[in-house]
Amino acid sequence: MCTASNYITDDHYFGRNFDYEISYNERVTITPRNYKFEFRKIDAIESHYAIIGIAAGIDSYPLYYDACNEKGLAIAGLNFAGNAVYKEFDEDMVNVTPFELIPYLLGQAGNVAEARKLLSEINLVNINFADELPLSPLHWMLSDGKEAIVVEPLEEGLKIYDNPVGVLTNNPPFDKQLFYLNNYRNLSNRNPENTFGGDIDLDEYSRGMGGIGLPGDLSSASRFAKVAFTRANSYSDSDEASSVGQFFHILGSVEQQNGCTFIDDPDLYEYTIYTSCYNTNKAILYYRTYHNSQITAVDLNREDLDSSELINYLLINEEQFNFIN
Numbered sequence: 261m262c263t264a265s266n267y268i269t270d271d272h273y274f275g276r277n278f279d280y281e282i283s284y285n286e287r288v289t290i291t292p293r294n295y296k297f298e299f300r301k302i303d304a305i306e307s308h309y310a311i312i313g314i315a316a317g318i319d320s321y322p323l324y325y326d327a328c329n330e331k332g333l334a335i336a337g338l339n340f341a342g343n344a345v346y347k348e349f350d351e352d353m354v355n356v357t358p359f360e361l362i363p364y365l366l367g368q369a370g371n372v373a374e375a376r377k378l379l380s381e382i383n384l385v386n387i388n389f390a391d392e393l394p395l396s397p398l399h400w401m402l403s404d405g406k407e408a409i410v411v412e413p414l415e416e417g418l419k420i421y422d423n424p425v426g427v428l429t430n431n432p433p434f435d436k437q438l439f440y441l442n443n444y445r446n447l448s449n450r451n452p453e454n455t456f457g458g459d460i461d462l463d464e465y466s467r468g469m470g471g472i473g474l475p476g477d478l479s480s481a482s483r484f485a486k487v488a489f490t491r492a493n494s495y496s497d498s499d500e501a502s503s504v505g506q507f508f509h510i511l512g513s514v515e516q517q518n519g520c521t522f523i524d525d526p527d528l529y530e531y532t533i534y535t536s537c538y539n540t541n542k543a544i545l546y547y548r549t550y551h552n553s554q555i556t557a558v559d560l561n562r563e564d565l566d567s568s569e570l571i572n573y574l575l576i577n578e579e580q581f582n583f584i585n
């Protein structure tokens with residue numbers, strides 16, 4: 261499972277928890293403007309916006325899980341098992357494979373509005389990156405600080421939803437997730453009045469009672485409600501340190517601790533392998549990993565963006581203890 265969220269203070273922040281039981285040697289990959297993007301069914305794009313993101317370390321092709329471009333558009337791909345439908349090649353459409361979608365959109369769209377235009381012509385074609393890899397069933401959240409959308413590949417084609425809550429998890433489809441949120445409309449960050457009835461005297465014995473009923477389990481629908489509530493009530497100063505810190509706390513509300521979600525075959529547990537946070541105005545990627553609580557930062561604008569070679573930084577995944585004596 262995974263969770264994506266945005267957060268707006270003075271700048272626009274976007275990122276995700278990457279929850280899974282195995283890792284494909286994730287790394288930070290920077291795609292400069294003149295790296296030649298090859299596509300399976302459409303012409304290569306020779307020059308495009310520069311991109312920073314987290315990608316699989318299995319091939320030289322930038323297999324992004326989440327990324328942001330120099331214009332401030334960000335996107336994350338999350339599992340959509342059992343629901344994603346990829347189609348046969350369609351000669352009347354722009355045929356993009358699922359693993360090419362992030363490069364295709366971020367290379368050319370400066371914001372969500374421009375991405376919508378590209379999406380209206382895309383056929384997500386059922387071509388896999390490699391035989392030994394799954395044709396990943398995915399859906400995506402895009403966000404630019406003005407608006408956020410969710411893209412779901414369904415039987416009837418690509419479905420684009422406005423995303424008024426700024427979060428995405430996995431199943432069920434997004435319209436259902438939004439509907440389930442109605443069940444939580446009584447929740448509040450303030451302690452509730454006693455409206456129980458029958459003149460029964462009920463005590464306010466604790467702080468935080470306005471959130472009673474908010475789920476705490478790690479299922480996808482529960483994480484959706486939990487993170488939507490946390491994000492909607494988030495309060496921080498607007499400087500960079502406060503905003504980034506708060507962003508990690510929002511996604512921390514739905515972190516998956518190793519051991520709590522058993523996956524059989526292989527016998528492993530799903531856990532939060534990394535959390536990313538993009539300041540999309542500045543094109544800086546901050547991340548933490550399960551074994552490294554320190555925040556590491558990579559700044560797109562500190563690289564030579566006119567180059568044609570990919571730049572990779574392996575994720576640092578060991579604790580950096582800060583001894584003070």
Ligand SMILES: C[C@H](CCC(=O)NCCS(=O)(=O)O)[C@H]1CC[C@H]2[C@@H]3CC[C@@H]4C[C@H](O)CC[C@]4(C)[C@H]3C[C@H](O)[C@]12C
Nearest residue numbers: 261262279316323325338339359389393394395396430
């Ligand atoms: C598994 C991940 C989603 C995490 C998640 O949501 N876990 C909940 C599971 S559950 O919902 O609880 O069941 C997804 C997210 C992005 C994916 C990569 C995208 C590029 C590339 C596409 C190729 O086609 C196959 C290999 C490839 C490297 C992909 C591998 C894998 O598929 C990745 C990592």
